Amino acid sequence: MTVVFNFKRQFAESVATGAKRQTIRLHRKDGRVPRLGETVKLYTGLRTKATRLLATGTVSDCFAVEIDPARGKVKIRGIGLASWMADDFARRDGFENALTMADWFASQYGKAALPFSGYCTRWILG
Helix, strand or coil, X not given: CEEEEEECHHHHXXXXXXXXCEEEEEXXXXXXXXXXXXXXXXXXXXCCCCCEEEEEEEEEEEEEEEXXXXXXXXXECCEECCHHHHHHHHHHCCCCCHHHXXXXXXXXXXXXXXXXEEEEEEEEEC
């Protein structure tokens, strides 16, 4: 099965160059998450004339993520991260640090949808 992800313009180049090799998403209504070994196709501008395939890869990991901007906390697989680990995780996702990542999620999903609960998918290019 192939998994398709669409990225906002701000992340497109880092996905295309391989600097960003993970994405954090809301849980799907059907509960499906990408599985190890599945193919991922990474796009920007889907459903527009500007659709562009950024990269193709293989899912290497998928796990639960919680982001609580009010408390400045990030949890992976239910385990809270130390601040330096949260910053490293945020950088892998294209953010300067965990605070800027939390602010982005707050602005993207609104305070009513927080704390954010979803999943992170990582891939290997090729």
